[in-house]
Structures are given as C-alpha cells and as structure tokens.
Ligand SMILES: O=C(O)CCC(=O)C(=O)O
C-alpha cells in the first residue's frame with residue numbers, strides 16, 4: 001500500500017488556549033522541580049501527577065472522562081495546544097534518548113492527561129521499559145513495521161498479541177517531520193461496523209486468527225511466536241472490542257482470510273487522522289480503534305519527527321501479579337517458552 005487516505009480530524013480536536021497551556025506548563029515545571037531526582041516510575045511522582053491534573057481545564061477533563069467511560073465511534077480523541085517546553089535535538093539512537101528531566105514539560109503534561117484515563121504503565125520488553133517512550137525515526141530501521149521505521153506503518157492494535165494490551169495510548173507531538181506528511185491515522189470499530197456484512201462479522205468473531213508477537217517481546221529476531229487462535233472481535237454485538245494488526249495477524253482459514261481483508265478495506269475507507277503538530281496529543285482507545293502512520297523521509301540531523309508515547313490501563317490491580325516495581329509489565333515469553341523451539345514454528 002502506498003499511502004493512507006483519511007478525513008482530517010483536526011477540526012474535531014479540543015483546543016487549549018494560551019492561558020490554559022501556560023497553567024499546565026507551570027504545573028508541569030513545579031512537578032519536575034519537586035521530583036527532579038526521581039525515576040518517572042516513582043509512585044509518589046505518579047500520584048503527584050494525578051493530583052496536579054486538576055489544572056487541566058474542565059472542558060478537557062470532561063472530554064477525557066467521557067472518552068474513558070463511553071468512548072466514541074472514532075475511538076480517538078485529539079487535544080491541541082498542550083505545552084511541550086524547550087526541546088533537545090530529536091534522538092536518533094537509543095543512546096541519545098533523553099532522560100525525562102530533559103523534556104519535563106511535555107512528559108508531565110502527557111502523564112497528567114493520561115492520569116484521567118487510567119494508570120500509566122509500561123512493558124519491560126519494549127523501549128527499555130520506559131514509562132514514556134520516544135517515537136522517532138531510526139537510521140537503518142526505515143523499512144521496519146515498528147514506530148522507529150519511516151515507511152507506512154500498517155494499522156494495528158497496540159501490542160494486540162499481548163495478554164494485557166494497553167487500554168489507552170497517547171502520542172504527544174514534539175516535532176513534525178520536515179515535509180509535514182507523516183499523518184497518524186485511526187479507525188474505530190464503531191465507525192466501521194455499519195460497513196461490514198453479518199457473515200464477515202460472524203467470521204471475525206471466530207477464533208481463526210493468530211497474531212505474531214513483535215520481536216522485542218520475544219527477544220529473538222529469528223523466532224516467530226504467534227498467539228493462540230483468537231477472534232478479532234469480542235464482546236457486545238453493538239459495541240465490540242477489536243484486536244488486529246494488519247501486518248502481524250495471520251488468518252488460519254480461507255474465510256478468515258477473506259473477512260480480514262474485508263475488515264481492512266472497510267477500515268481504510270473510514271480512516272480519520274491528521275499530521276500531528278507540536279503540542280498535539282492524540283489518544284487512541286486501543287480496544288476500539290487501530291492506528292497507523294503514513295510514510296515520511298527522515299534526515300537524522302536532530303530535527304526529525306519526534307513523538308512521545310505512553311500507555312494506560314484502567315485498573316492496575318487486575319494485572320498486579322504481572323507488574324514489577326514501577327508498573328513495568330514482566331516479559332510474557334520467557335527463554336524456556338516452548339513456542340521458541342524450532343519445532344513449534
Ligand atoms: O508514529 C506514529 O504516528 C504512530 C506510531 C505508533 O504506532 C506507535 O508509536 O505506537
């Protein structure tokens with residue numbers, strides 16, 4: 001596929017005015033000063049962030065609460081005009097990734113917003129377990145179906161292969177790509193459902209699909225681990241939950257193959273999206289919507305596109321046995337996993 005065609009969602013975004021943004025920036029700076037010595041995973045810091053989130057304007061909080069509890073048909077929400085503060089160069093290498101105190105305003109603002117939706121957490125297998133992760137192009141990774149790539153990134157549920165994918169993910173934009181063409185796109189299952197016939201929906205509800213684990217979760221570039229066969233749609237007929245990755249989901253029957261293709265075509269026909277600008281923050285309801293990104297051309301000169309991503313669960317207790325200190329989810333594929341043996345492939 002060459003590029004996504006989408007309806008621009010910028011006009012549906014919730015704008016913060018300059019005064020609102022200034023107040024959030026001040027609260028973010030206060031937090032950053034007070035907790036400068038702490039890891040971002042520090043419980044006291046995360047509680048302080050949640051308390052400080054009362055600085056968010058009522059309109060924004062209301063929109064976040066409604067999105068958290070009811071969702072919307074698009075499965076996404078855009079805020080614009082958040083403060084990002086002064087920025088270092090875009091990292092192009094994990095060794096150059098900033099510590100959170102180098103990007104205090106954007107980090108605290110993003111976590112404040114996420115605290116209204118749920119509890120921030122991360123995966124030990126991904127991006128060093130960072131609670132807020134840098135999303136920027138990496139030299140040599142151009143063709144990868146990962147957020148460090150720069151070719152078109154296919155629509156996917158975030159970590160849809162995982163037993164506990166995030167309920168929400170957010171991406172805050174610190175820098176656009178040079179050509180301003182990298183659009184972040186989403187497709188919500190409630191927007192798509194009216195365009196699917198009953199037979200297709202019936203097949204999507206059958207356990208005839210397996211999804212490939214991303215390599216970082218397997219810690220072995222050459223091993224392919226797939227989930228057990230799962231349905232792509234589950235839950236209430238009128239309000240289903242969705243899990244699919246158009247790069248990583250493998251249908252196990254011809255009818256599943258056809259249904260997956262119909263789902264993809266319907267999603268591509270109802271895409272919404274925008275080229276994120278600095279201060280934009282997009283939230284994806286990961287149980288209701290898939291997301292992707294169009295391709296762009298990086299220069300690797302410190303001025304490239306730069307987003308930061310964070311995940312939230314609505315409840316930490318349901319996965320407490322899987323979380324280590326600092327809300328980091330343990331690996332789910334351990335080195336002795338039988339699925340890693342060549343015979344299992
Ligand atoms: O770069 C983007 O806009 C989206 C990347 C993405 O899918 C992710 O970071 O999860």
Ligand SMILES: [Fe+2]
Pocket residue numbers: 147156157158291
């Ligand atoms: Fe993603």
